[in-house]
Amino acid sequence: MTLINLPDFAGDLIADFERLGTTRVDTPVIQPAEPFLDMAGEDLRRRIFLTQSETGENLCLRPEFTIPVCMRHIETATGTPKRYSYLGEVFRQRREGGSEFYQAGIEDLGTRDFAGADARAVADAVAILGKLVPEQPLAVTMGDQAMFEAVVAALGLPAGWQKRLIRAFGEHAQLEALMQRLAKPEHVSGLGAEVETLAKEDEEGLIAHIDGVMEATGYLTNASRSPKEIARRLKEKLALAGTSLDPAKLDVLREFLSLNVSLRYAPGVLADFAESTGLPLQAAVDRFDARVAAFANAGVKLSDITWRAAFGRPLDYYTGLVFEVTLRNDHRVLAGGGRYDGMLTLLGAEENIPAVGFSLWLDRIEAVRGER
Amino acid sequence: MITIALPSKGRMKDDASAIFGKAGFKVVAVGNERSYRGRLEGVDDVEIAFLSASEISREIGNGSIDFGVTGEDLIREGLAEADVRVEFCARLGFGHADVVVAVPEIWLDVDTMADLGDVAADFRARHGRRLAIATKYWRLTQQFFSSQHGIQLYRIVESLGATEGAPASGSADIIVDITTTGSTLRANHLKILSDGVILKSEACLVRARKPEHEGDATVAEIISRVRAVV
Numbered sequence: 001m002t003l004i005n006l007p008d009f010a011g012d013l014i015a016d017f018e019r020l021g022t023t024r025v026d027t028p029v030i031q032p033a034e035p036f037l038d039m040a041g042e043d044l045r046r047r048i049f050l051t052q053s054e055t056g057e058n059l060c061l062r063p064e065f066t067i068p069v070c071m072r073h074i075e076t077a078t079g080t081p082k083r084y085s086y087l088g089e090v091f092r093q094r095r096e097g098g099s100e101f102y103q104a105g106i107e108d109l110g111t112r113d114f115a116g117a118d119a120r121a122v123a124d125a126v127a128i129l130g131k132l133v134p135e136q137p138l139a140v141t142m143g144d145q146a147m148f149e150a151v152v153a154a155l156g157l158p159a160g161w162q163k164r165l166i167r168a169f170g171e172h173a174q175l176e177a178l179m180q181r182l183a184k185p186e187h188v189s190g191l192g193a194e195v196e197t198l199a200k201e202d203e204e205g206l207i208a209h210i211d212g213v214m215e216a217t218g219y220l221t222n223a224s225r226s227p228k229e230i231a232r233r234l235k236e237k238l239a240l241a242g243t244s245l246d247p248a249k250l251d252v253l254r255e256f257l258s259l260n261v262s263l264r265y266a267p268g269v270l271a272d273f274a275e276s277t278g279l280p281l282q283a284a285v286d287r288f289d290a291r292v293a294a295f296a297n298a299g300v301k302l303s304d305i306t307w308r309a310a311f312g313r314p315l316d317y318y319t320g321l322v323f324e325v326t327l328r329n330d331h332r333v334l335a336g337g338g339r340y341d342g343m344l345t346l347l348g349a350e351e352n353i354p355a356v357g358f359s360l361w362l363d364r365i366e367a368v369r370g371e372r
Numbered sequence: 373m374i375t376i377a378l379p380s381k382g383r384m385k386d387d388a389s390a391i392f393g394k395a396g397f398k399v400v401a402v403g404n405e406r407s408y409r410g411r412l413e414g415v416d417d418v419e420i421a422f423l424s425a426s427e428i429s430r431e432i433g434n435g436s437i438d439f440g441v442t443g444e445d446l447i448r449e450g451l452a453e454a455d456v457r458v459e460f461c462a463r464l465g466f467g468h469a470d471v472v473v474a475v476p477e478i479w480l481d482v483d484t485m486a487d488l489g490d491v492a493a494d495f496r497a498r499h500g501r502r503l504a505i506a507t508k509y510w511r512l513t514q515q516f517f518s519s520q521h522g523i524q525l526y527r528i529v530e531s532l533g534a535t536e537g538a539p540a541s542g543s544a545d546i547i548v549d550i551t552t553t554g555s556t557l558r559a560n561h562l563k564i565l566s567d568g569v570i571l572k573s574e575a576c577l578v579r580a581r582k583p584e585h586e587g588d589a590t591v592a593e594i595i596s597r598v599r600a601v602v
Contacts, residue, residue: 037527041525042513042517042527043524045514046511164489164490167493181486191480217478219478219540220540220542224542225491225499230480233481234481314522315524316496316525346496
């Protein structure tokens with residue numbers, strides 16, 4: 001079949017994927033919509049092309065490849081590690097560009113050498129792009145969810161606040177608003193004397209109280225949040241009432257988020273940060289440094305990579321590295337990727353499968369090639 | 373010819389006619405009382421279409437009518453980039469309804485959207501599914517949860533009626549719905565989050581932004597006379 005809008009370099013890409021030892025997969029264009037909405041949230045609904053089957057199942061045109069590739073991996077149960085490659089059309093409404101366009105990429109599932117797998121993903125993306133747009137200097141921006149989580153943990157913040165901060169990581173405005181909120185004490189009111197006493201003194205009593213109210217008001221106690229879950233969280237919340245995030249810790253967090261350096265200097269900058277703040281970050285810094293070493297081993301030029309501490313993606317399955325590749329001084333993202341160790345279990349895999357991958361935006365690459 | 377769409381039945385119809393009457397535009401039906409077409413007495417170049425409130429929102433969005441009287445909630449739910457496509461000319465002081473986020477009263481630990489964000493984040497791990505919101509307000513819910521509060525991970529369960537019953541029956545965990553007095557919510561043991569008012573809606577005179585309205589005397593007069601009486 002001839003696809004007239006297939007980029008003319010598709011054949012080279014497929015040859016590259018083969019040379020890299022990946023298993024080429026294809027997935028149906030029509031996909032069940034639920035996994036995409038479940039993973040990425042309802043926001044995606046406005047951007048994907050949805051329809052319903054005769055039996056009422058929500059279907060969509062494939063908006064991306066990672067989820068179908070992972071689901072196929074789980075279904076076929078062929079074991080790990082496995083490196084898959086894909087090339088095909090995806091369908092999604094975007095701010096810039098058409099709604100149907102080609103993507104290609106590699107998903108590395110189950111490689112336990114995290115640093116090595118991260119480095120290989122970046123190296124492969126950069127090498128492929130280097131061939132497709134030769135003699136154009138590339139710029140890689142990378143972030144690290146794990147490093148942010150380590151800083152938040154090292155600050156010794158209450159667990160509830162840590163989770164909130166981690167959730168907002170990557171969304172600058174949300175994170176800033178959250179930090180400002182945490183700087184002010186939060187009060188809990190309107191509980192009534194009975195509940196407040198129970199929450200402080202008698203967890204079992206509080207659970208029984210909540211259970212009783214649910215029964216009396218006709219709420220199912222097993223369909224949604226349980227009395228125990230509500231009681232536990234209320235206790236946590238009351239323990240934090242009236243406290244606020246220490247301004248000194250807030251400053252440390254802001255200082256970390258402002259770090260933005262070439263990866264060559266990042267290990268030194270991180271070591272200085274850990275030392276000057278006195279935060280126990282050794283394990284996280286070691287992992288970061290191991291990845292930098294792996295990048296160098298994989299032949300990635302560290303001077304092409306900028307580590308931006310605040311760069312992340314606010315979805316709960318991203319767990320570590322995220323990266324984007326552009327031409328230097330150009331905003332168009334030609335390749336993007338990251339580590340998503342949380343995804344396969346969310347999709348139903350029985351064991352924890354670490355995963356890292358990237359996708360190439362072929363329409364943008366084509367545009368860039370055309371401009372030369 | 374300028375077309376104004378007014379609600380076709382109920383209190384909204386009477387209140388809209390009353391406002392136009394006060395503004396010196398007497399609304400008269402063409403043909404019998406139950407006709408779906410009308411005109412303004414003594415004004416030749418205006419016709420009235422009586423439509424349902426949700427149809428008005430749709431028709432004004434695609435520009436097939438010039439003005440409409442309908443709830444702000446329906447416009448903002450029905451149209452992407454509502455402020456680019458329509459002008460809210462006047463708030464008419466009737467049809468008040470708040471679009472709110474309401475959770476079971478017994479969720480003693482949840483009082484704010486931030487609390488709800490915590491609950492939504494842990495939901496999948498605890499219950500094997502995302503937090504489910506029953507609503508007919510897809511767009512308003514997404515904007516409020518995602519853009520304003522950074523909450524991405526939830527699922528919308530479409531509800532076309534008796535939304536307030538969904539949490540008790542277990543078909544959803546929380547709701548986004550309209551309320552006027554809050555009594556239906558209370559009767560269903562739901563509470564509005566302290567920062568959970570998405571929109572304070574009321575009936576509005578809404579104009580489709582069309583280039584030909586520029587400098588049109590009739591358009592300008594309709595707006596100024598309605599504004600003068602509200």
